[in-house]
Amino acid sequence: MKRREMDIFSFTKKKNSFQKRVSLFVSLIAILALTTSCISDSGKPTGRVRGGATGVNNDPSTVAPGFGRILEDNPIILSGNKNLTPDTNLALYLTSRTEYITDRQFLEGECFSLPTICFEVKKDEPSNKFQSPSTKWAYPTNSSEFLQVNTFGHMKRMINRYNDNLRSIYFNKTFSASGPSTINYRTAIPGTLYTNQAHWRTTPLVALADSRVKDNAFFSPATFTISMGEDSVFTNLKFSQDPTVVYHEIAHAFNMVKMNYRNQAAGVTIKTDLGYLFYDEAGAINEGIADYYSYLMNGRTHFGEWALGRFIRQSRPLKENDQLHAPGISATREGRLSYPAFLSYDPNRPTGSFEDIHYAGQIISHYLVALTEMFKKECSMSHREATDSVQYLMMETLAELGDLTSRGSDHNATGQVNLNANLNLAISSLNSLEWIRTAKPLSYRSFAQTIAKNQLKIFGDPLIPRCKGKVIQQDTIERLLDDYGLLLFRTYNTNRNSIAGEGNINTSISNRVKSELVSKNVLKLDPREGRAQAFVFDDRQDMVQALESLTSSGQITESISNQIESDLPFNNGNARISPGEFVGVALNLYNDSNSAIAGVEILANDWDHTKNGKMCNNLGDSFPLDSEGAADLSAGEGAPGACDYITRDNGREAQEEIAPVCFIQDITGNTTEWVNQQVYRTRIPGIEPNDCLGGDQKQKSCFIRFLKGVDKATISKLNPKKTYAETITGTSGTAEFNISNILFMEVNKKTPPGTTFNCRLRVRFTNCDDCWHDSTNNNDDYQDYEFAGNRPFKIINFRFTVID
């Protein structure tokens, strides 16, 4: 018995021992697998080696006609090695799987409903479009041909995806195929989207895949071209080796097209841009959306690991749980990358503070990723469905915000968005452009408000539940925006420029916890003792460089005066404003509150502040005194032409006028009078109308003129109790300004020394509680025409004397 027990015991013991060995073996294998799947620092590729030691033989003989091979992602991701060398053999990261490229002999692609080629790829050297008579698109990975095929392959994926989504939206979601629209929301997508080829451009999108321009990639709307250059130090590193960069640049093209759906459909020649200055919030939104498209295409929450991250340390995360982010940032209500705190945050240099649209755009990219995850969770959507839904929202949002026809929807009358009452589309589109560019540009506020409104009406409508049978709740929409500090509005402005109480009901918000709104009164010239009110830039070399940049970028939109000579001989760098100079001015603005304010704008464009050529002094700044030549308020008020009546047509109506900001102090004996420049000229002997900066047609800006295009300056953020210089220190720690922080003006050579000017500038900021909506009118947004006047702004009078 005992023996049997012992036998049994022995067998059990053996069995246990065997199990233990098997378990140990399996555990070892598992540990080995886990460690080898992590990105290594060893310098040796530890990811899946796909084609053996030398990689896939990417020869034309290995593919069928019409097919080729592309990199599925950037080399860092495919190799699993974040220390990849620039001369790495990319063939190691190809697979034997082939991709359909094209049956044409050139890298050309078609799109739905376009009679011509929709997109194409070139090398960008003195060569013709690259031709493959066999239509076999497999080439060595170190060749320019491979770069072009790689670019084309990813371009095709992305453009096909965009067109499929747009077609589905147009035919299934916004318009009924059986006749008049049966949708229950006023879509911004125009009915003639395809008829008038407004879904794309009339010329193909050209990608220059192997441009030799160093450290440079760009999108050119004028020529509808994207270009991918190479690293200047490691010239084997080509940006088109990184599909995320290709996606980013194409996304800029998408944004341009979306902004102009309605303009193209209506035949409006001029087009809107998403961003006009070196730094503005529209440009930051553009960059954030462009980053997001990388996630849309590949599902990863990081962008540019190879092209930007490997050697330049400028790759960007797209979600808060990314390893690159600073501690404390998390995908929680408290830890989100929120506005405005993270506007100047570079995850690669988290202790610094930088004014750059790419860093500021991260708030948008992170929000859009979070929005996608919300769709996945709330609507049980796949990645494809959820990102298509976000793209749908962006199409609606940008089409409305970029509309120069001023309707916002085919279902609206004119004058609902971006001004305009003028029935002449040519004139009204110029007014709308002025609004989008200067008077009421896209901002984090308007983008958040419009995308929220679209979420509510498209996915929050119980009549046509587009959230897979469910409805997105208003609270959900608002909480997510608030997490990002973007709940910057008090209503959804569903009634646009209609008067509140008429037409559409305007929905109020109710979930603001984190987003901060601050009164405009906190923004002032630095009141502290010994501080400059403004900074003057008149160094000759600097201003020549500024003019070179402003001219070649197309930012200045009117001709510079003939009086301003090419080498700026009158610029003397003495920090004073002198006759004949081309001068930059930056107000030394101070945030006198305990909250950060952002999206600060300083406007020097013409506005409605005069009556019969004299300044109105009932606009909040009590300037000038009645005895100093202020407009007569005793009669005619309440009607066009009056001080309390704001022009509806940007000064084009009879009796209405808009005037330049700068007036002149004319002292005669004991009398001081503030007069406009045209009047002053008549009082100075020897100065003829033709001697004015803009000639005899522009006498109201005879002596001082802020050029169009540079008559607005921006500041990304002002921290509490700080000025710009104290908020954005940059790498040097000293006060340096970007070109977009500066207003630029011309000074007439014949300006009498000693002449004193007062320029009536208007300032505002994005998270302002009394710049965008009217608390006396149920918090309804100000109607667009109000932005030609004083109410949405704080007036700051900038006074200076011209010296010899």
Next chain:
Amino acid sequence: MKKMAFILSVIFVALLVWRFGFTDYFKTTQAPDGRWKVYEKQADQLSKRSPTAEEEHFLGSMADDKAAQPERRPASIPTKSPEETFEKRKIVGTLNRQSLDLRPLNEPSADWEQSLAEEMMKFQSPETKLFIKHDEQIVLASEKLYRYVEEVTLTYQKEDGEITSFKAWIDSENGQLLNTWSRTIVHNFRKPAQKYRPSNL
């Protein structure tokens, strides 16, 4: 002899008429050709030329590309209606052709492009090239008033290879800039942005 003198006089008069009559007529109403012209500074002078083959390939011949493509579209999508024209120019806005007070605010000049180039190159370094493509002739109209305008595409190529482009409306008489749009979005990865220090800091 008299006969010879008469023939020579006729020829001379005909040449004068050609030079100052028809030639000027064709100059002021020259239609856009869709070709790029290159402007460069040479010894403080602005020179104009056609692009080299290399430059042409770089810029692309979009007019040629368009002409090469056959017109194809789905049958279900109707074609766009033709645009209204006035003096062979596309009308932007509303023009009341029946108005007796119809009058232009400017007169087209053959020199508009040269004036534009001079202004746009004024502050550029000598190594910079400017490419101008004349896209369209326009009349900007508001009932009885109208203005002759040229639509162009401007492209700058800097010495370091950086390219910027934008579209613009130009006054047909004096070549002055009226508006710009569709500006290039440039990403410079290693090059830091230009910073400015005030003179009073």
